[in-house]
Amino acid sequence: MKNLFLLLFSISLFSSSQVIAQDSGDRIIGIWEPSNGKARVKIEKIGTRYYGKIVWLKEPNDPETGKPKVDKNNPDEKLQNVPIKGYRLLKDFAFKSGDEWDGGTIYDPENGSTYDCVITMKDNNTLDIRGFIGISAFGRTDVWKRLQTQKK
């Protein structure tokens, strides 16, 4: 019985540290603006992973059609009519430790490409989003800024 108690206590301790880690990972949740200012992305948590979807577009309509922009550059033809607004461009990020979330991907609707991605929180209001191909050296970092409701 004593051994069982120790086992459960250990599991509990491990799980508790996970909770602390998860809470720390939740700092990334919020609304963010990529450097080009053309979109706003809401990062949220689903299960234990973090996702980011486009919730605002500077230019919501396609100038050619006058209709809401769709993901026409997607290499999968079946997805080319999916609206850009609401699209999940950040997927499957796990909180690693410290200020880093990794294991995810970022999708660029401008060219229909998906890149490996690591997110680093530089400070509470700044994210370095590094999309790369295979290894981090072959990549580009975009700096995202946190947004909040306008102060009145």
Add this chain to the structure above:
Amino acid sequence: MRKTWLFILFTCPFLAIAQPDSTAEEDYSQYDNLDFADVGAKRFCTSKVLDLSPQKLISIGYDFQGPYQLQEDGGSKTDFDYSHGERLQLNLPVVSRNNIIIQAGLNYAAQRYAGSADTNAVLGRNLLDKGLTTLGLNLTIFKPLNEKNFMLFQGSSDLNGDYNFGNFLSPSYLKYSAALVYGWKKHERLMYGFGVSRTYRVGEMNYIPVFLYNYTAPNRKWGAEVLFPARAHYRRTFSSRSLLLLGYELEGQSYRMTSDSIYSYINRGANPAGTTPMNNPELRRGELRIRAVYEKSLKNFIWISAQVGFRYNYSFNVDEVPSGDFFRGFFGTQTYGMENVLGNTFYSMISINLVSP
């Protein structure tokens, strides 16, 4: 009681992890009126316009030129059956921030010649024997000043000559080029700027104004990519994964020739032509490549680039450059050591590229 405590201790962490799935439809208007949480944060313009041809992180290419003739000062001829060579480019982002982008690169280009030369065609024989090699490092800095204005700096140092890796050229022969542009980013489809450059694109050192113009039409089917006078292209975009460029590029360098038997014709009156060996001769090679370039994604980030065109010679003269370099410009009166005539020809180039995100 103990069982109850165990249950609570064991299950609480998992309850804490559970989060609602927020995939339900939401009111997007709530995101219209937002400000930066960081009061001091600024927005900066980006370095590209929409649909710009993809930037190459790694490029491995092969260049081929058809037959042409070199007629040297003094009349000796060399008939090149073809010339060809490998090209390698490596560009890596060193710093990538909203307020500055710094990129470093490596450039290698070889030009080998095949054909036959007259006995006295010293330059032609030297090219057939040794070819030309360029090895260079470059740096690009994009500095946005705000949402509308930016500065662009490009600098490179190149070692050009008839050397190879077994018989390397002294770094003292490095040639330095640079360009500085001040520009405006009007919107996501248009950026332009004006600046100055020190360049060897016409073969010899020159200081010239430059004009940057990158544009994409509202229908995103065509655009222009211009860094005048270095290059200018009309771009036809077929999709986000294939495009066609029509235009030209100026290509050139000043190549240190290590041969002792390249003679000067500069003092035609005082000395018999072609009998005085030049002290540090440099081949001023500059050419205009009028071309069509088709670029297409083969798979994800691997792109192929195939170009065909006409190579028009601008300069293939030789200067004596005993120390440093000198400025002749378009209106200088300094006489060339050798004034040569190079024929024009068609060319083609193909490259496989890893393109940047």
